[in-house]
Each structure stands twice: as structure tokens, then as C-alpha cells.
Amino acid sequence: MKSAFIVLVLVILTSAAAAVWLRKLVHAALCLTATFAGLAALYLQLGAEFVGFAQILIYVGAVAMLVIFAILLTRNAGMTPEVRWSKHSGIIGTAIGLLVLGCLLISLSASNGIRLIAANTPEPTINVQRMGEQLMTRCVLPLEVLGLLLTAAMIGAVILAMPEKHGEGLDSDGRKIDEL
Amino acid sequence: MLLETWLVQLKQWMVNLFPAVWQPGVGSLVSVTVILGVFATLFAVATLLERKGLGRIQNRPGPNRVGPFGLFQPVADGIKMLTKEDIVPLTADQVVHFLAPIVLLAPVTLAFAVIPFGRNLVPIDLDAGLLFFFAVGSAAEVAAFMAGWSSHNKYSLLGAMRAIAQMISFELPLVISTVAVIMMSGSLSLVEIVRAQDGGVFGLIPRWHVLTPWGLAGFLIFFTAALAESNRSPFDLPEGESEIIGGFMTEYSGFKYALFFMGEYFGMFAVSGLATTLFLGGWHAPLPFLDRTLVPSFVWFFGKLLLLLFVFIWLRGTLPRLRVDQLMNFSWKFLLPLALINLLVVALWRFTASWPLAGRWALCLVALAAPFVALGAALMRHRHWKPRHYRYAR
Helix, strand or coil, X not given: CHHHHHHHHHHHHHHHHHHHHCCEHHHHHHHHHHHHHHHXXXXXXXXXXXXHHHHHHHHHHHHHHHHHHHHHHCCCCCECCCCCCCCCHHHHHHHHHHHHHHHHHHHHHHCHHHHHHHCCCXXXXXXXXXXXXXXXXXXXXXXXXXXXXXXXXXXXXXXHHCCCCCCCCECCCCCECCCX | CHHHHHHHHXXXXXXXXXXXXXXXXXXXXXXXXXXXXXXXXXXXXXXXXXXXXHHHHCCXXXXXXXXXXXXXXXXXXXXXXXXXXXXXCCCCCHHHHHHHHHHHHHHHHHHHHHCCCXXXXXXXXXXXXXXXXXXXXXXXXXXXXXXXXHCCCHHHHHHHHHHHHHHHHHHHHHHHHHHHHHHHHCCCCHHHHHXXXXXXXXXXXXXXXXXXXXXXXXXXXXXXXXXXXXCCCCCCHHHCHHHHXXXXXXXXXXXXXXXXXXXXXXXXXXXXXXXXXXXXXXXXXXXXXXXXXXXXXXXXXXXHHHHHHHHHHHHHHHCCCCCHHHHHHHHHHHHHHXXXXXXXXXXXXXXXXCCCHHHHHHHHHXXXXXXXXXXXXXXXXXXXXXXXXXXXXX
């Protein structure tokens, strides 16, 4: 069990580091996908089946594709341009990293899970059915709010992508394009 | 009884030959070997069936030179693929180009792990089996992109973009049409879903999901989306030979090409198996009393699977290829709303459980058919059929 954990962590850290350092953006995106998959494997190893599969479905299947589309649809898709590091960028980067770490540590130590582990409570058996019941009863408000947020984001994206009214359905020569 | 259980007993006997520490590992190894063997054979058979079937549809005999009735054609194909030169373009991204077929085939093969092939004949019964199936299926998009981008060929990249756009668009109706089944059977486990379709009305009409109004609509939506997900005709735009040579597979040759081909077929088998499990009663016999006869349950399962494969081949021989915009319109404006409406209908079906059967059927059919007709009419309203003008082809 422990060796599996070490192997997974090594894979995750290596691919994450590669995602940061590789020169080609597409390579970086593929390494990031590998990191997502590794995290999913970590969830599975911890016995969180549903979260692990959802992680693969959403991150490997959708988020990674979004990243790749974003890279391919912008210019300079091949290489990252040569970056001139300023003198302070190292210090600023470290500071931001430490800040994020601090935030995570504070919120983690405040969470219920740490106390439960410390008190050696037996881990509850979580199956999909119980998670569904919780989502539909106790957590129904956050779920609805999330749904509303995503719907708003989607409508915004559709409005951004909508063609201008005056030239609708016409090609560059002003001829009408058949749709279906 | 022996016919039914010999596979499970054989596995148990083989596992017991080993010390207790190794037994879980050996058990998995046996399952993996059987799955790979069975589906690799099915792959060979399916290529032959497809070529023969397409041949008959096009009024020609199909392969008939190698062996009796051309039966050894898959063997010849296999040897040809294995001995062909493996060409990698000089400008290709060597590592990604090499990895792409593996990233495609490995997850697709994993998908077989949760499908119940027969009574007690499921490699692993996961609590969230259906989610596992879709999770591993989503890796195919990454593989298509890797293949298309790493080849450094415009046709490859075009094919990859088409493939990804198509898979993302059709994944939604595919998944949502299965949610209806989850709502009725109350489980994500495929074994539980098959169990929910046990028995029959009057011992004659099986309780398969496809024989309910929501199940029929769900099955049709699922099958259409599955056609697109496995890049089969009429949705074979990602590899449309007449437009973009071979899509993301253009720069692949030899055994790597065979792996892509195999991945596509395996995807087709897996999704047909899932359709069988979700809507066609899984390993249950078409008539409930036949379940208690000598015929083993996996025979029924593979019979249904082959029937679905036949429909795949039949459609390929019959329908012309769609255009990209038609494909997208079809998925987002037609299939997805219908799949969502189907969710409402399945709720309606569930809450009218105490009604007489005819009334339930009529209500649900109307609830499905009215939006179907309305959507179709709305989408076709402004279509005027006249000679077309294309920007680049005059």
C-alpha cells in the first residue's frame, strides 16, 4: 500500500514539474493531464471511488481538452516565447507560492478531517448512494448555487460566441450560407 | 448448470493452484487474459463480418480468396499489419507519436472490466461501474489529440480537432441517456442494473428497459451517440477518407495503425456491451423462461452484442457521411434536449407506477413524441432546399 503511494506521488510530482519546465506548451498540457490522472489514481488508492472516477471524467476528459483547445486556438502554439526573467520574479514567485501554501495549511488545519484522524475515528463507509442522498438533502443549496453559477457562465460564453446581428448567416461575399 | 458455471469454476480451480498470497493477482490475470483473448478474437471476426456485410450491401462477394469463404482473411490482415514497415515522419514528435496508440487502446480495454458478461461473470463489480466506464472512455479524446498533433500534418490535426469536438459533443447525450436508467434502477453498478431487468410480465414479456417508452427513447439516443463516440459511419468525419485522408491516423502505419483500428473496434464492442447491459437486459434471455434452460447466460449476452454490431455495419453500408455543422447541430440542438426531456419522462414513469399500463404508456409516449416532433419542425422551419453555395468548392 505504501509503495503504491510512493510511486503515485513520484509520478504526480514528476509530471507536475515537467508541466512547469517543458518548453513546448502542448507537452506541458499533456504532462498536466498525466498529473490529473495521477491525482485520480491517488483518490482511488484512498478508496474514494466516486471522486476518483469523477476526477478522470472531468479533468482528463474535459479540463485537459479545454487547455489544449486554448493552446491551439491562440498564436505561438508551438513554443513558449523566450522569457526574460526580471530580478525580482524569483522572490515574487516564492512569496506567492508561500501564500498559497499558508492558505491551504490554515484551511486544512481548521477542517474537521484532521481532528477525526487525530481521534482515530473509524473511517465511515461511503458509497455512491449515501453521497447522492447527502447531495440531495444537506448539500442541496451549494449544489443549486453551483448549478446556477455554471449556467450563468455557459450563457455568458454563448453570448460571447454569438455572431454579430447584421452579418448573420452571410459569407465574406455577402452570400447566404446554408446551415443544415 | 455445468454449461453455465464452467467458466467461473475453471477460474476458481486455476486460482486454487497457487498459494493464498498470489491468489488475487492470479485471479485478475486470468480475467484479463480471457477478456483480451475473447475480444481480440471478436475483433478478427468483426473485421471479416464487416467486410463481408459491406460487400453484400454493395452487391459484391467481399473477401473470398483466403481460406474457405475467405474465413482466414483476418489472419492474412494480421500478418500484413505486423510485417509492414513502421514509418514515423521525420518532423513528428517522436514520443507523443509513439504513445498515442497506447493511450487509446489501454483505457478502452479497461472499460471491459465492469461489464457483466453473464450470470456471476463480471471481472469487477464496482459500486460506481457506470461512472468508471465513462471515465476511462474519456481518455480517447486525449489519445486522438496526441495522434493528430504529434504527426505534424494538417490532415492529422484537422482530424484530431474534428474527433475531439465530436466526442465532447456526443458525450453529453450519451451520459444523460444513461442517467434515465440510473434513476429507474437506483444504482450505478452494472450488475445491479442487469438485476433490475430480471423476470417478466406474465412470464413472457421481459422487463428490459428498452421495452418502456423512456427506455426506447433512451436506447435510440444512446445508440446514436455511441455511433458518434466510436467514430463510426455516418459520424466518421474524424477519419473521412474522401476529405482528410485518414484523419488523425494519417501518419500511422503498420502495427500502430492496427492498434488504432483495434481501439476503434474495442470501443465499439464496449459501448455495444454497455447498451446491452443498460437497455437490452444484459445477459437475460429474450424470453424470461429461457433463462432457466441449458443455454448459458453469456451466449445471450454475446448474441445481443453481435446483433448490435450488425446494426453498426448495416448503418455504415447505408448512410452517407454528415457534415461538421450538421453533426454539431444534431447533437446540441436535437439529441441533447431530447435526452433531457427523457429524464423528465422517466420521472413521470416512476411516479405513475400505480396507473394502468396503457395510460402510463400513452402519457409517456405523448410526453416524448410531442417535443420530438416540435424540435424537428423547429429545426427544419427555415430550411429551403435549393442548390448550395460553398465558399471553397464551386
